[in-house]
Amino acid sequence: MELDDFLLSEACDDDALSVDEAHGFLTALIVGPEPVASEAWLRAVWGEPRFADEEQAKQMTDKLVRLYDNIEATLREGHPFEPLVVEEEEEGETFEAYEGWCFGFMLGVEEQEAQWNPLPKDPQALLAPMGQLALLTSDEEEPDMDEAEYEAWVELLPGAVAGLYAFWHRDM
Template sequence: MTLDPESDDPLTDEEFDVLERFLSSNAVCDDAMDVVMLHGFLTAVICGPNTVMPSAILPWVWDARHATRQPRFLSAGRARKITGLIIRYWNDINNALNHCPDLFEPPLHTTGCKGEEVLILDEWCEGYCKGINIDREAWEPLLERHPEWFNVILLFGTASGYHELEQRDYTVGQRRSFANLLAAAALNIHQYWCEERRKLMEQGERPNMIAAASRPKDRTGKHTGRSDLDARDENESEDLFLVDSLGLTTEDAFHPLALSPLSTGVTREGTSVDVHIYRAGDDSRDGWILEIIDPLGTSTVWDDPFPTDGAALAEALNTIKAHGIASVTGGVPGHMTKH
């Protein structure tokens, strides 16, 4: 995956909200991860024994239960934007683990119980367990050597642990102590595998690379569903894009999009936007679509296609020059559509 030069920049609060809203929207199936489960999942992937590529983790983000159901993006630009936010979230966690371990803290949900705030550990722990399961065999030696590091993770992240929780009534104070143990366990595990990888490289070897989504048996036996989302059929098309913003029929919309090499980023007056130029597949008869995405993920799509990708880029640059970059981040002229 080619990463944006800004992929190391921490997510802003606004960008985090964009990602959170997308993962809880009808654009993904009801088994998609939320941002808390995603944090646990990415933490395990980062801490683990081998190098796991984005192509192996993204299917589990979109569908934490089966890794088969893909999201529906309004456009190729939106797909790149959301995927970029996930990669930067990954980098945020990685930087905390490696450079600021004292600041590493799982972002847990809370709920009220008898007038007290109770931490919910389930989603983060389940995400961590799913991260382990991508490369379960390689994790086994550590699971056997230091089971105490995994006690809380397995208690709140697996079906067997959930059954044990049902039989116990942990106090608010105990749950807070469990949350503290999560951070300590993650740091211990990360340090262990870093040392193992260092030893491996000293011997002239390198960790394995996992570049395709594996589909191990779901050992957690749990999944977090959102009842307010539309259910998806198990055999639903796995094509990546649903470009309904272009007025295509559902059948026609499920064609992959070809991005122009002229797609670029533009910065003016301290504001940066992404200029995306694309068409359906390799067929240029329908012309090139121009879309500009602002820092908050809002896209502006030109209603009429362009005969060439060069013409689309020229239109984008001319619009920004003539009307200012605010014209593609706030209100838009009549020949454009805001999404």
């Protein structure tokens, strides 16, 4: 994916998000209580990129804005939501990895922490799948999670996103 290659390239800051992390981050901002200006979320996703030229700047910005718009339209129109996942290979086996998306989502929640704080306890439980899977990206102590538990958390992601969106946007 061209956008992911750019985000992971030397052109972006070291702490730029990968495309799955960016998708999760943008999802949290869209789902969340208050809109965020595009300049702010663009900077949060890729820092201060060094584009080769104006054409590349326009092309990559358009791709990222389209990603945001697609997530927003999916949620607004009530279509089934699916997190963007990456395939990883370990010991010759390919599997889908959701923890990057969840890490990005939790970064988005953290970005607006003060606005998310009033979230009541029941809707707060909707953050559990993202929080649990995001822990798998930690360099600290790796959580003990077997494959069945991992899959159970993954199955909750679409409903959790839809539930949070419905909570924060119920008056729209």
